[in-house]
Amino acid sequence: xxxxxxxxxxxxxxxxxxxxxxxxxxxxxxxxxxxxxxxxxxxxxxxxxxxxxxxxxxxxxxxxxxxxxxxxxxxxxxxxxxxxxxxxxxxxxxxxxxxxxxxxxxxxxxxxxxxxxxxxxxxxxxxxxxxxxxxxxxxxxxxxxxxxxxxxxxxxxxxxxxxxxxxxxxxxxxxxxxxxxxxxxxxxxxxxxxxxxxxxxxxxxxxxxxxxxxxxxxxxxxxxxxxxxxxxxxxxxxxxxxxxxxxxxxxxxxxxxxxxxxxxxxxxxxxxxxxxxxxxxxxxxxxxxxxxxxxxxxxxxxxxxxxxxxxxxxxxxxxxxxxxxxxxxxxxxxxxxxxxxxxxxxxxxxxxxxxxxxxxxxxxxxxxxxxxxxxxxxxxxxxxxxxxxxxxxxxxxxxxxxxxxxxxxxxxxxxxxxxxxxxxxxxxxxxxxxxxxxxxxxxxxxxxxxxxxxxxxxxxxxxxxxxxxxxxxxxxxxxxxxxxxxxxxxxxxxxxxxxxxx
Numbered sequence: 001x002x003x004x005x006x007x008x009x010x011x012x013x014x015x016x017x018x019x020x021x022x023x024x025x026x027x028x029x030x031x032x033x034x035x036x037x038x039x040x041x042x043x044x045x046x047x048x049x050x051x052x053x054x055x056x057x058x059x060x061x062x063x064x065x066x067x068x069x070x071x072x073x074x075x076x077x078x079x080x081x082x083x084x085x086x087x088x089x090x091x092x093x094x095x096x097x098x099x100x101x102x103x104x105x106x107x108x109x110x111x112x113x114x115x116x117x118x119x120x121x122x123x124x125x126x127x128x129x130x131x132x133x134x135x136x137x138x139x140x141x142x143x144x145x146x147x148x149x150x151x152x153x154x155x156x157x158x159x160x161x162x163x164x165x166x167x168x169x170x171x172x173x174x175x176x177x178x179x180x181x182x183x184x185x186x187x188x189x190x191x192x193x194x195x196x197x198x199x200x201x202x203x204x205x206x207x208x209x210x211x212x213x214x215x216x217x218x219x220x221x222x223x224x225x226x227x228x229x230x231x232x233x234x235x236x237x238x239x240x241x242x243x244x245x246x247x248x249x250x251x252x253x254x255x256x257x258x259x260x261x262x263x264x265x266x267x268x269x270x271x272x273x274x275x276x277x278x279x280x281x282x283x284x285x286x287x288x289x290x291x292x293x294x295x296x297x298x299x300x301x302x303x304x305x306x307x308x309x310x311x312x313x314x315x316x317x318x319x320x321x322x323x324x325x326x327x328x329x330x331x332x333x334x335x336x337x338x339x340x341x342x343x344x345x346x347x348x349x350x351x352x353x354x355x356x357x358x359x360x361x362x363x364x365x366x367x368x369x370x371x372x373x374x375x376x377x378x379x380x381x382x383x384x385x386x387x388x389x390x391x392x393x394x395x396x397x398x399x400x401x402x403x404x405x406x407x408x409x410x411x412x413x414x415x416x417x418x419x420x421x422x423x424x425x426x427x428x429x430x431x432x433x434x435x436x437x438x439x440x441x442x443x444x445x446x447x448x449x450x451x452x453x454x455x456x457x458x459x460x461x462x463x464x465x466x467x468x469x470x471x472x473x474x475x476x477x478x479x480x481x482x483x484x485x486x487x488x489x490x491x492x493x494x495x496x497x498x499x500x501x502x
Contacts, residue, residue, distance in 0.1 A: 070164045070165070071164050073164060073297075074163050074164020074165065074166075075164070076297040077164075077167060077295070077296045077297050078163075078167055078168055078171045079297070080292070080296070080297040080301070081167060081171050081172070081175050081292055081295055081296075082171050082174065082175075083288065083292075084175060084288035084289075084291065084292025084293075085171070085174045085175040085177075085178050085288065085292065086288065087284070087285050087287060087288025087289070087292070088175070088178035088179065088182065088285055088288045088289050088292065089119070089178045089181070090281065090284075090285050090288075091178075091182060091281065091282055091285035091286075091288075091289070092115055092116070092119045092181065092182075092185060093278075093281050094277075094278045094279070094280075094281030094282035094285055095115050095182075095185045095186075095188070095189070095278065095282070096111070096112050096115035096116065096278065097274045097275065097277050097278030097281060098189070098274075098275050098278030098279060098282065098336070098386065099111045099115065099188060099189040099192060099278070099385075099386050100112055100271070100274060100275075100278075100472075101269050101270070101271040101272055101273065101274040101275025101276070101277075101278060102189070102269040102275050102333065102385055102386040102387075103192050103193055103269055103270070103385050103386070104193065104267065104269070104270050104462070105270040105271070105462075105472060105473055106461070106462025106463070106464055106465075106471075107192065107193045107462055107463045107464060108270070108464060108472035108473070109463075109464040109468050109470055109471065109472045110192075110193075110197065110462075110463035110464055110467050110468060111188065111192055111193075112472070113197070113468060114188045114192075114197070114200055115185055115188055117201065118181065118184050118185055118188060118200075118201070118204050119181040119184075119185070121184075121201060121204055121205055121208070122177065122180050122181035122184050122204065122205075122208040123177050123181065125180075125205050125208045125209035126173075126176070126177045126180045126181075126208055126209065126213070127149065127150055127173070127177065128148065128149055128209065129148060129209050129210075129213075130177075130180055130208055130209050130210075130212065130213040131147075131150060131158065131173055131176060131177070131213070132144055132145055132146055132147050132148050132158075132213075133145065133209075133210070133213035133214060133217060134176070134212075134213035134214075134216040134217045134220070134221050135158040135159050135160075135172075135176070135217070135220070135221045136157060136158060136159075136221075138159035138221055138222030139222065140217075140222075140223070141218075141222075141223050141224035142214075142217070142218070142223060142224065143214055143217055143223075144213070144217045144221050150169070150173055152169075153169070155169055158172065158173075159221060159222055160172055167295060172295075175292060175295075179233060179237050179289075180208045180212055180213075181208070182237055182238075182241070182289075183207065183208065183212050183237050183238075183240050183241040183244075184204040184207055184208050184212075184241070185241070186238065186241025186242060186244075186245055186388055186392045187200075187203070187204065187207070187241055187244050187245045187248055187388075188200070189245070189384070189385060189386035189387075189388040190245035190246070190248060190249045190384045190385070190386070190388040190389055191245065191248045191249055191252055192385045192386065193255050193385055193459070193463065194252055194253075194255050194256075194453055194454055194459055194463075195248070195252060195452055195453065195454070196450065196451065196452055196453065196454055196467070197463075197467045197468075198450065199446045199450055199451075199452040202442075202446060202450075203244075203248070203439075203442055203443065203446065206442050207240075207244055207438075207439070207442075210438070211240070211244070211434070211435060211438040211439070212237075212240055214434070215236065215240060215430075215431045215434055215435060216236050218427075218430070218431070219235075219236050219427065219431075220236065225426075225427045225430065225431075227420075227423045228423050228424060228426065228427030229348065229349070229352075229403045229404075229407070229410075229420065229423070229424065230348045230400055230403070230427070231290075231293055231347070231348055231349060231350055231351045231352070231403075232289055232290045232293035232347045232348065232350060233289075233293075233347055233348070234344060234345065234347040234348030234349075234395075234396045234397075234399035234400045235348065235396055235397070235399075235400045235427060235428055235431055236431070237347075237396075238344045238347065238392040238393070238395075238396035238399075239392065239393055239396035239397055239400070239428070239431065239432065239435075240431065240435050241388075241392050241393075242388065242389055242391075242392035242393020242394070242396055243393060243431075243432055243435040243436050243439060244435060244439040245384070245388050245389055245392070245393070246382065246389050246393055246436075247436055247439040247440050247443055248439065248443055249382050249383060249384055249389065250382055251440075251443040251444065251447060251452065252452060252453055253383070253453070254381065254382075254383030255267065255383050255385070255459070256456070256459055256460070258383045259381060259383075262381075264377045264378050264381070267385070269333070269385075272332055272333070275332075275333070275336060276332070276336060279336040279339055279340065282340060282343070283312055283339060283343065286308055286312070286343045286347075287305055287308065287309075289347065290304050290305070290307075290308045290346070290347055290350045291304045291305045291308070293351075294351065300351060303351075304350045304351050306355065306358075307346060307350045307351075307353060307355060307357075307358035308343065308346055308347075308350050308358075310346075310355055310358040310359050310362060311342040311343065311345060311346035311350075311358045311359065311361050311362030311365070312339050312340075312342040312343045312346070312362060313339075313342070313362065314342055314358075314359045314360075314361075314362030314363040314365075314366065315338045315339055315340075315341045315342020315343070315345065315362040315363065315365045315366040315369070316335055316336075316338045316339035316342065316366065317338075317363075317366065318338060318362075318363045318364075318366030318367055319334045319335060319337065319338020319339075319341065319366035319367070319369055319370055320334065320335050320338060320366075322334075322366065322367055322370045322371075323335075323338075323370050326370060333387070334369070334370055334373075337369050337373070337387045337390065337391050338365075338366040338369055338370070340369075340391045341362075341365040341366060341368065341369035341390070341391050341395040342361075342362030342363075342365045342366060344365065344391055344392055344395040344396050344399055345361050345362060345364070345365035345395045345396075345398050345399035345402065346358055346361050346362060346365075346399060347396075347399055348396075348399040348400045348402065348403050349361070349399065349402055349403040349406060349407055352403070352407040352408055352409060352410075352411075353402075353403075353406045353407060353408065353411075354406075354408055357402075357406035357408070360406065361398075361399065361402045361406060364398065364402075365395045365398060365399070368390075368394055368395055368398055369387070369390050369391060369394070369395060372389075372390035372394045372395075373387050373390045376389055376390060397428055400424050400427070400428055401421065401424055401425070401428070403420065403424055404418075404420040404421030404422075404423070404424040404425075405421065407420065454466060454467070
């Protein structure tokens with residue numbers, strides 16, 4: 001059917017769309033309508049900003065990836081070694097607690113003071129000359145040099161590869177300075193309760209600044225003992241400290257009351273609680289000492305940590321059993337020294353022995369330490385209040401020899417022949433002879449000039465009062481000292497029957 005509307009009644013197209021647009025606008029919120037021009041402005045500005053930039057696309061290549069990975073690995077290595085250095089530095093707290101607990105309360109301030117200040121002095125001495133003597137001039141087989149006061153920025157001066165292949169100089173120095181401080185701290189325990197504070201500080205400076213770096217250069221600084229294996233320092237650190245302690249204790253002589261008619265008398269420590277705490281701190285710190293010596297964050301770090309822990313555990317258990325069998329009672333001091341002996345024994349070979357080998361090394365160390373304490377105490381009559389000589393010197397030697405026996409690549413028990421064992425013996429003897437001669441000369445010169453031993457009155461009253469003018473337990477009731485008088489003073493039966501060396 002034909003439409004009856006007139007042509008003029010049909011709306012024009014433009015009018016139709018305009019009416020539709022107005023209808024849509026009326027149905028939409030004004031806020032949304034305002035977004036339309038804002039969106040247009042943003043799009044225009046964004047497009048202009050992108051178009052104005054001169055974008056340079058970096059091509060991804062194998063070389064770029066390798067460089068970034070190497071930098072990341074180098075950074076991880078540096079951070080891990082820094083953490084390990086902090087753990088080793090924290091071991092100073094362990095030494096302080098251990099030695100203080102093993103000695104009498106009247107000397108607590110003196111022992112704490114020595115353990116605290118010796119690391120400060122060791123750091124400065126090692127920074128000034130020690131680090132250069134130990135790691136400088138790696139081509140010189142006898143002694144290092146150059147880059148004094150850590151002044152060189154060239155890693156090659158200290159035998160280091162440039163970062164990221166090698167450690168930054170700062171991190172390498174801090175880690176090695178922590179080791180140097182440990183060597184000096186070992187001496188403190190063996191000469192405790194009768195040495196002058198000043199003489200001990202002088203000896204520590206000379207040991208860390210000269211003697212320890214020279215022998216360390218022979219092994220770790222590119223010196224003539226290159227075939228000698230000592231991964232983390234059973235000989236380089238612990239035996240060196242032990243030899244110096246042995247000579248010092250011998251020159252000093254025993255404490256008053258230690259020997260009555262030639263028979264050794266036990267002088268009990270005053271606080272076995274903090275001695276045990278010190279042992280646990282040292283045990284934890286050793287996870288920086290040994291795994292940190294890998295000088296890299298790689299798969300060997302946890303392996304070394306496990307061998308270290310196994311040896312410590314075996315040393316503690318076996319020393320407990322042996323002392324129980326020998327003396328009739330499980331001696332806490334021997335549990336402590338057995339753990340430490342196991343740690344010292346595994347230090348040289350922790351990277352190259354099997355888990356079973358680590359247990360055997362630690363177990364033998366636990367046996368050695370018990371009988372070694374008695375040997376120095378009763379046979380040689382060298383008074384070592386904390387057993388430092390037996391723990392660090394004797395078991396440092398054992399741990400170094402154990403490399404030639406239990407190393408899975410070159411050890412005698414693994415088909416490697418006797419060659420490495422001979423190299424180990426040569427290194428032990430050479431480092432021992434040098435350290436004994438150096439220590440003997442220094443101790444004798446100090447004895448002849450300043451006098452290394454405190455007066456009889458100071459020893460009776462305690463070094464806390466005589467040397468420092470203060471007490472560690474001011475206001476607390478003190479136990480009477482059964483050894484306060486002359487060497488012929490009466491000794492109570494309670495004090496006689498232990499041979500623990502403390």
